[in-house]
Amino acid sequence: MTLKVIAYARNGHTDKFGIPRQSRDESPIRTRIVFEPDYRIPEALRGIEGFSHLWLLWGFSEVQTLQTADAEGLQAEHAGLSWSPTVRPPRLGGNKRMGVFATRSPFRPNPIGMSSVRLLKVENGDLIVCGADLLDGTPIYDIKPYLSFSDSHEDAKNGFAEEQKDYRLEVQWSKVESLMSREWFENDSRMTREWVGEVTYILSQDPRPGYQDDPEREYKLDYGGFTVSFVVQGPTVIVKNIEKK
Amino acid sequence: MTLKVIAYARNGHTDKFGIPRQSRDESPIRTRIVFEPDYRIPEALRGIEGFSHLWLLWGFSEVQTLQTADAEGLQAEHAGLSWSPTVRPPRLGGNKRMGVFATRSPFRPNPIGMSSVRLLKVENGDLIVCGADLLDGTPIYDIKPYLSFSDSHEDAKNGFAEEQKDYRLEVQWSKVESLMSREWFENDSRMTREWVGEVTYILSQDPRPGYQDDPEREYKLDYGGFTVSFVVQGPTVIVKNIEKK
Numbered sequence: 001m002t003l004k005v006i007a008y009a010r011n012g013h014t015d016k017f018g019i020p021r022q023s024r025d026e027s028p029i030r031t032r033i034v035f036e037p038d039y040r041i042p043e044a045l046r047g048i049e050g051f052s053h054l055w056l057l058w059g060f061s062e063v064q065t066l067q068t069a070d071a072e073g074l075q076a077e078h079a080g081l082s083w084s085p086t087v088r089p090p091r092l093g094g095n096k097r098m099g100v101f102a103t104r105s106p107f108r109p110n111p112i113g114m115s116s117v118r119l120l121k122v123e124n125g126d127l128i129v130c131g132a133d134l135l136d137g138t139p140i141y142d143i144k145p146y147l148s149f150s151d152s153h154e155d156a157k158n159g160f161a162e163e164q165k166d167y168r169l170e171v172q173w174s175k176v177e178s179l180m181s182r183e184w185f186e187n188d189s190r191m192t193r194e195w196v197g198e199v200t201y202i203l204s205q206d207p208r209p210g211y212q213d214d215p216e217r218e219y220k221l222d223y224g225g226f227t228v229s230f231v232v233q234g235p236t237v238i239v240k241n242i243e244k245k
Numbered sequence: 246m247t248l249k250v251i252a253y254a255r256n257g258h259t260d261k262f263g264i265p266r267q268s269r270d271e272s273p274i275r276t277r278i279v280f281e282p283d284y285r286i287p288e289a290l291r292g293i294e295g296f297s298h299l300w301l302l303w304g305f306s307e308v309q310t311l312q313t314a315d316a317e318g319l320q321a322e323h324a325g326l327s328w329s330p331t332v333r334p335p336r337l338g339g340n341k342r343m344g345v346f347a348t349r350s351p352f353r354p355n356p357i358g359m360s361s362v363r364l365l366k367v368e369n370g371d372l373i374v375c376g377a378d379l380l381d382g383t384p385i386y387d388i389k390p391y392l393s394f395s396d397s398h399e400d401a402k403n404g405f406a407e408e409q410k411d412y413r414l415e416v417q418w419s420k421v422e423s424l425m426s427r428e429w430f431e432n433d434s435r436m437t438r439e440w441v442g443e444v445t446y447i448l449s450q451d452p453r454p455g456y457q458d459d460p461e462r463e464y465k466l467d468y469g470g471f472t473v474s475f476v477v478q479g480p481t482v483i484v485k486n487i488e489k490k
Contacts, residue, residue, distance in 0.1 A: 044344045045344045046343055046347060050403075086291060101290055102296065102390055103389075141357070145404060147401075149267070
């Protein structure tokens with residue numbers, strides 16, 4: 001089967017680094033689903049606003065896959081974008097290997113991702129959704145309604161991923177407060193309370209590669225037109241600087 | 246993107262008629278996921294048994310799509326397997342049109358289906374799962390772990406599909422009890438208590454095309470080597486006959 005791109009995701013995640021590894025209901029990250037001309041048909045969305053959640057089926061791009069390989073410190077076996085029977089999930093410290101079908105890794109025989117998202121609204125023929133763990137520009141192959149009686153298994157056992165469930169870091173902005181008050185709500189600024197909420201969420205999800213734990217190491221996150229520098233010390237993310245891109 | 250078939254589903258659903266329209270946790274239908282030689286690698290399943298549920302991404306076959314079109318009384322617009330911006334969901338009586346992206350209809354730009362299933366066990370390199378709404382022989386493109394913290398939205402609003410949630414028919418076997426006791430547990434028989442449980446579930450889900458409601462009309466369901474004849478009178482399915490195929 002050959003897949004046709006029906007839409008592209010548009011959001012502030014212009015760089016792979018920092019994209020939450022799974023979609024979550026609490027995520028404030030907004031994504032606009034922009035349909036391609038052949039699929040931009042108002043009737044094709046009739047009835048969709050009655051659903052609170054949707055499924056997106058999307059493609060891991062080559063760039064995204066290679067950047068992930070780099071960020072996760074993966075070896076040459078992945079450089080050709082071929083799949084591998086085992087992968088090293090970042091939240092297991094990057095040194096335990098699990099079967100690819102027991103993970104959501106992009107290094108799969110068919111690199112399709114799936115994410116459940118909250119539908120906020122239909123706007124000018126686009127869908128505005130919240131909670132997608134997608135890179136800006138991600139191709140979308142399908143959109144389906146979320147059906148709770150079929151798709152929801154509240155008590156499902158999450159195997160080795162169980163510890164991800166409640167994993168969160170605390171985020172401290174105190175070191176950049178003066179920068180923020182200077183930028184905040186300026187006329188041409190995209191740094192708003194919403195932006196801060198989004199970046200707080202992204203940082204709380206711990207964007208570091210799984211095998212790294214160096215409290216001195218400074219990371220840079222590009223999001224929504226700004227570059228945020230931060231370090232991670234124990235369970236705390238300390239934001240060190242914010243620059244316009 | 247071109248998808249490679251990694252496995253095929255094997256179960257008693259040798260005919261499209263009767264396949265439940267959505268997977269459900271309560272479904273007793275067992276399906277064996279048989280990997281293709283290139284993907285039949287024990288390590289690729291390492292860690293999978295810690296998960297209670299899995300996602301299957303699979304393909305609507307052409308035959309399945311055409312049979313559905315026929316069963317749903319769809320028009321020529323679908324005969325070429327092209328997608329349509331609107332479809333007529335069977336549970337809405339088959340006469341209201343909804344946007345294709347607000348439905349799980351097979352008549353999509355990319356005819357991929359997704360189903361969450363319970364993982365029963367790994368057996369000789371195959372996965373044995375329960376609850377899949379799949380035709381025997383359905384191609385599988387991906388298998389992923391179900392992550393409750395990402396995938397479960399117990400209170401999601403189901404739009405116009407809400408009424409499907411608790412829709413069940415009662416199933417009466419009394420007319421065929423003598424046939425069943427004759428066949429039941431015979432040496433070469435596939436008609437076991439499990440088979441009866443599976444067929445009871447299938448019939449309770451109402452396999453009729455959505456627009457039909459004729460209490461005299463007799464339907465035939467092929468499942469697991471037997472053909473079951475039944476009528477539907479109000480909220481009750483009455484099994485009229487069972488024959489070996």
